[in-house]
Amino acid sequence: xxxxxxxxLDVLRAIVEDYVATHEPIGSKALVDRHNLGxxxxxxxxxxxxxxxxGYITQPHTSAGRIPTDAGYRLFVDKLxxxxxxxxxxxKAITSFLAGAVDLDDVxxxxxxxxxxxxxxxxxxxxxxxxRSSVRHIEIVTMSPRRLLLVLITSxxxxxxxxxxxxxxxxxxxxxxLRSRLNSxxxxxxxxxxxxxxxxxxxxxxxGDRALVASIVTTLLEAFxxxxxxxxxxxxxxxxxxRYGDDFERNVKPVLEALEEHVxxxxxxxxxxxxxxxxxxxxxxxxxxxxxxxxxxxxxxGSKSExxxxxxxxxxxxxxxxxxxxxVRAVARYVSQILADS
Amino acid sequence: xxxxxxxxLDVLRAIVEDYVATHEPIGSKALVDRHNLGxxxxxxxxxxxxxxxxGYITQPHTSAGRIPTDAGYRLFVDKLxxxxxxxxxxxKAITSFLAGAVDLDDVxxxxxxxxxxxxxxxxxxxxxxxxRSSVRHIEIVTMSPRRLLLVLITSxxxxxxxxxxxxxxxxxxxxxxLRSRLNSxxxxxxxxxxxxxxxxxxxxxxxGDRALVASIVTTLLEAFxxxxxxxxxxxxxxxxxxRYGDDFERNVKPVLEALEEHVxxxxxxxxxxxxxxxxxxxxxxxxxxxxxxxxxxxxxxGSKSExxxxxxxxxxxxxxxxxxxxxVRAVARYVSQILADS
DNA sequence: CCTTGGCACTCGAAAGTTCCGAGTGCCAGT
DNA sequence: ACTGGCACTCGGAACTTTCGAGTGCCAAGG
Numbered sequence: 071x072x073x074x075x076x077x078x079l080d081v082l083r084a085i086v087e088d089y090v091a092t093h094e095p096i097g098s099k100a101l102v103d104r105h106n107l108g109x110x111x112x113x114x115x116x117x118x119x120x121x122x123x124x125g126y127i128t129q130p131h132t133s134a135g136r137i138p139t140d141a142g143y144r145l146f147v148d149k150l151x152x153x154x155x156x157x158x159x160x161x162k163a164i165t166s167f168l169a170g171a172v173d174l175d176d177v178x179x180x181x182x183x184x185x186x187x188x189x190x191x192x193x194x195x196x197x198x199x200x201x202r203s204s205v206r207h208i209e210i211v212t213m214s215p216r217r218l219l220l221v222l223i224t225s226x227x228x229x230x231x232x233x234x235x236x237x238x239x240x241x242x243x244x245x246x247x248l249r250s251r252l253n254s255x256x257x258x259x260x261x262x263x264x265x266x267x268x269x270x271x272x273x274x275x276x277x278g279d280r281a282l283v284a285s286i287v288t289t290l291l292e293a294f295x296x297x298x299x300x301x302x303x304x305x306x307x308x309x310x311x312x313r314y315g316d317d318f319e320r321n322v323k324p325v326l327e328a329l330e331e332h333v334x335x336x337x338x339x340x341x342x343x344x345x346x347x348x349x350x351x352x353x354x355x356x357x358x359x360x361x362x363x364x365x366x367x368x369x370x371x372g373s374k375s376e377x378x379x380x381x382x383x384x385x386x387x388x389x390x391x392x393x394x395x396x397x398v399r400a401v402a403r404y405v406s407q408i409l410a411d412s
Numbered sequence: 413x414x415x416x417x418x419x420x421l422d423v424l425r426a427i428v429e430d431y432v433a434t435h436e437p438i439g440s441k442a443l444v445d446r447h448n449l450g451x452x453x454x455x456x457x458x459x460x461x462x463x464x465x466x467g468y469i470t471q472p473h474t475s476a477g478r479i480p481t482d483a484g485y486r487l488f489v490d491k492l493x494x495x496x497x498x499x500x501x502x503x504k505a506i507t508s509f510l511a512g513a514v515d516l517d518d519v520x521x522x523x524x525x526x527x528x529x530x531x532x533x534x535x536x537x538x539x540x541x542x543x544r545s546s547v548r549h550i551e552i553v554t555m556s557p558r559r560l561l562l563v564l565i566t567s568x569x570x571x572x573x574x575x576x577x578x579x580x581x582x583x584x585x586x587x588x589x590l591r592s593r594l595n596s597x598x599x600x601x602x603x604x605x606x607x608x609x610x611x612x613x614x615x616x617x618x619x620g621d622r623a624l625v626a627s628i629v630t631t632l633l634e635a636f637x638x639x640x641x642x643x644x645x646x647x648x649x650x651x652x653x654x655r656y657g658d659d660f661e662r663n664v665k666p667v668l669e670a671l672e673e674h675v676x677x678x679x680x681x682x683x684x685x686x687x688x689x690x691x692x693x694x695x696x697x698x699x700x701x702x703x704x705x706x707x708x709x710x711x712x713x714g715s716k717s718e719x720x721x722x723x724x725x726x727x728x729x730x731x732x733x734x735x736x737x738x739x740v741r742a743v744a745r746y747v748s749q750i751l752a753d754s
Numbered sequence: 755c756c757t758t759g760g761c762a763c764t765c766g767a768a769a770g771t772t773c774c775g776a777g778t779g780c781c782a783g784t
Numbered sequence: 785a786c787t788g789g790c791a792c793t794c795g796g797a798a799c800t801t802t803c804g805a806g807t808g809c810c811a812a813g814g
Contacts, residue, residue: 097777110787115778133777133793172638173573211549211565221563221571223553229563229571231515296514308650309668318660326651439806452758457807475764475806 078117080107082126083150085118086138090390093315095135140353140387143365147350147391154396160188164404171408174198174228178304181381181405186307188397191385192325194335194368197302198378198409203228205256205264208290210249215239220286222293224261230293236282244279248286261294303332307383314386324360325384334358339380343370345402348395353387363387367394371402373410381405420459422449424468425492427460428480432732435657437477482695482729485707489692489733496738502530506746513750516540516570520646523723523747528649530739533727534667536677536710539644540720540751545570547598547606550632552591557581562628564635566603572635578624586621590628603636645674649725656728666702667726676700681722685712687744690737695729705729709736713744715752723747 084105088096098111098118107114118136121127126142129135138146156164167184171177178195185193209221216239222230251274255267268291272283308329314321328334337357340349351366367389368382382398426447430438440453440460449456460478463469468484471477480488498506509526513519520537527535551563558581564572593616597609610633614625650671656663670676679699682691693708703726710724724740 095777099777111777112787112789113785116786119779129778131793131795134795135777206555207553207561209549209551209553209563211551213548219549219565221551221565223561223563223573229573231565231571306672309665309672312660312665312668316660318654318658323651323654326654330648330651437806441806453806454758454760455756458757461808471807473764473766475804476766477806 077107077109078121079145079150080105081114081117082121082138082142083146085121085127085136086142086146086150089137090388093388095130095137097135100135138388140355143352143387143391144355147352147395151392153348153399154392156188156396156400160397161400164188164401168404168408177405177408181401182304182306185381185383185398185401186310188401189307189383189385189394190310190313191307191383191389191394192305192310192329193307193381193383194329194339195304195381196336196339196379197300197304198372202260202378204258204260208249208252208256210245210252210286212240212242212245218245218286220289220293222290222297224297228297230297232289232293234286234289236285240282241279244275244282248275248283252290261298264294265291301332301336303335305329305335310385321363321386324358325364328358328361328384338366338384339368339382340366341380343380345369345371345399345406348399349382350391350395365389365391367391367398369398369402371406371409373406378409419449419451420463421487421492422447423456423459424463424480424484425488427463427469427478428484428488428492431479432730435730437472437479439477442477480730482697485694485729485733486697489694489737493734495690495741496734498530498738498742502739503742506530506743510746510750519747519750523743524646524648527723527725527740527743528652530743531649531725531727531736532652532655533649533725533731533736534647534652534671535649535723535725536671536681537646537723538678538681538721539642539646540714544602544720546600546602550591550594550598552587552594552628554582554584554587560587560628562631562635564632564639566639570639572639574631574635576628576631578627582624583621586617586624590617590625594632603640606636607633643674643678645677647671647677652727663705663728666700667706670700670703670726680708680726681710681724682708683722685722687711687713687741687748690741691724692733692737707731707733709733709740711740711744713748713751715748720751 081101084101084107085096088101088104098114101107101114102109102111118127121142122129122136126139126145127136128139130137164184168177168180171180178197182193182195185195204225205222206225207223209223211219211221213219213233216236218234218236218240220232220234224230251271255271256264259267268287271287272280275283308326311322311325328338338361340351343349347369349366349368353365354362356364356366363386364384365387366382366384368380370378370380372378381402383394385394423443426443426449427438430443430446440456443449443456444451444453460469463484464471464478468481468487469478470481472479506526510519510522513522516539520539524535524537527537546567547564548567549565551565553561553563555561555575558578560576560578560582562574562576566572593613597613598606601609610629613629614622617625650668653664653667670680680703682693685691689711691708691710695707696704698706698708705728706726707729708724708726710722712720712722714720723744725736727736
């Protein structure tokens with residue numbers, strides 16, 4: 071029983087590997103030819119029947135070979151494969167490609183491109199989430215006597231800008247005063263905590279100025295919440311969809327549609343995990359019915375201990391999981407490193 | 413001769429319209445049935461033969477109907493059709509959809525979405541080019557004693573940021589001094605002219621400070637040129653590619669690939685024209701061999717007199733030109749208006 | 755001279771047919 | 785427990801047939 075079980079798993083592994091390579095149903099004969107399992111096709115057939123019984127493989131039609139089911143891929147990913155590590159050359163390519171980035175946006179853009187290129191799948195990268203970021207600096211610029219530009223700079227280098235209009239001319243001195251006060255109150259504060267800190271600010275000013283101050287404070291608060299809530303996403307490698315196979319309407323269209331809906335992508339990527347853990351969602355396991363032939367490989371990135379955001383790829387269920395997972399993990403690690411350095 | 417010519421053009425128009433609607437070759441009989449040209453199929457056949465002779469239509473194979481050639485579409489667009497104006501409801505939808513935008517990036521994002529939605533094609537919007545924009549404000553923020561953040565704010569609300577490292581601790585007073593000097597020198601200057609203005613700045617400071625000042629100035633100049641040269645682009649509606657028809661490899665793949673290459677998109681969109689003029693590039697007319705079955709409808713947007721940037725759509729040659737052109741033109745106008753107001 | 759009805763012809767697409775062999779399940783033998 | 789053998793299945797490739805929309809051309813008519 072022990073030995074048989076082992077062999078059955080070998081057979082499943084072989085089926086998955088061959089099917090991923092050929093995209094064609096795998097028969098017992100072909101299997102024995104290509105892998106040297108030391109048994110005859112007839113034996114393999116028995117194992118296959120058992121595997122089918124257990125729900126790991128299926129026949130597209132009678133008298134055809136077998137293909138893995140989602141459960142089959144699941145077992146393969148969990149038990150039968152090891153994440154492939156990248157070659158030295160690939161690692162080098164990654165670092166050199168990411169090293170050229172000039173700012174945060176550029177890091178993300180490059181990461182998407184890179185990920186799409188090495189996995190040859192559609193890549194998705196969530197911009198680092200700013201929930202944990204803090205206020206670095208607040209600037210108030212007078213654009214015209216009645217028009218102010220608020221600039222919020224966060225600890226991880228993002229900038230949010232807002233315009234405030236005021237019915238009367240604004241006193242420069244008041245602005246300077248407000249600027250320094252805001253900065254002393256807010257500097258270093260988490261965006262999420264800033265609301266409470268700002269509460270008392272208007273009272274510090276002369277009653278005549280309070281209307282203006284209050285409107286600036288309100289706008290600033292809006293900027294905070296917008297920034298916290300914003301979940302930007304970059305997508306790349308859509309051209310790789312053409313490799314999905316032929317059933318266009320069923321495979322490609324839903325993915326293209328999902329790519330436009332960032333809310334959907336966020337749900338697909340799922341919660342950010344730390345870069346050690348890879349999330350793999352296979353076929354029907356993902357939360358969208360239309361994407362039942364699609365798998366997602368994702369992981370968090372950011373600091374070692376906690377993830378800032380998620381990145382990953384979307385591809386057909388019959389993808390090469392070991393390589394893809396290796397690439398996703400590697401890219402996540404390198405990006406984390408780049409972000410930590412800067 | 414006069415009359416004949418007119419009818420031939422009618423026939424061509426009818427063929428284009430029907431083919432766009434059905435995507436199937438059009439025969440003489442069907443034409444006569446659907447449009448009431450007051451002549452018999454036989455006559456139409458003669459005209460068709462002539463049109464084919466002149467290169468406006470072609471037969472996919474003997475004993476099939478005719479389809480327009482690129483030249484046919486060209487003639488149709490230039491002479492046989494009028495740009496369709498949008499319905500009141502559509503116009504309303506556009507304004508209300510664009511009105512909600514909070515900043516420049518948001519305007520662009522919304523525009524792409526909108527354009528993709530109403531044309532049901534792939535939409536492309538170039539971010540407003542900043543070549544003509546000027547410096548509104550420069551801010552220098554001390555992040556740590558040896559680390560400075562430069563923030564450049566331009567007249568049309570874009571923000572560019574750069575980090576400058578310095579081997580020694582930086583004097584706050586010097587920074588304040590430099591900040592005000594830079595602003596007085598640069599405020600209102602065109603980005604393109606700023607280079608010359610900055611030349612003399614380091615000399616204004618004590619020799620010991622010049623190294624720092626020079627490095628800040630250099631970084632700033634880099635930011636200027638980056639900002640001027642940057643040609644960002646937003647893309648949307650890729651899911652509409654699924655409506656291209658079946659020849660996937662030939663029609664969809666090249667477009668998807670082009671969408672990832674912003675340099676290519678820029679060339680596709682072409683030079684910005686003013687919002688009055690629509691550029692239509694049909695099939696082989698565009699500069700990429702692989703996109704020979706693809707047309708581009710684009711126009712400039714920005715102020716009335718001069719275009720800031722270009723927007724447009726990409727779709728199959730057999731698109732509904734009058735509607736598409738109408739939509740592109742309308743969106744360009746409304747966006748221009750929004751930008752002018754803010 | 756343009757238009758039209760008539761007619762023979764063409765040829766792609768759809769539907770039908772045949773054929774082949776990879777693949778299967780099962781069973782008896784080792 | 786494994787294997788060789790065997791009868792059976794059935795999808796896909798290849799070929800054939802059929803069908804009809806569409807064509808070009810011509811002679812007759814306004």
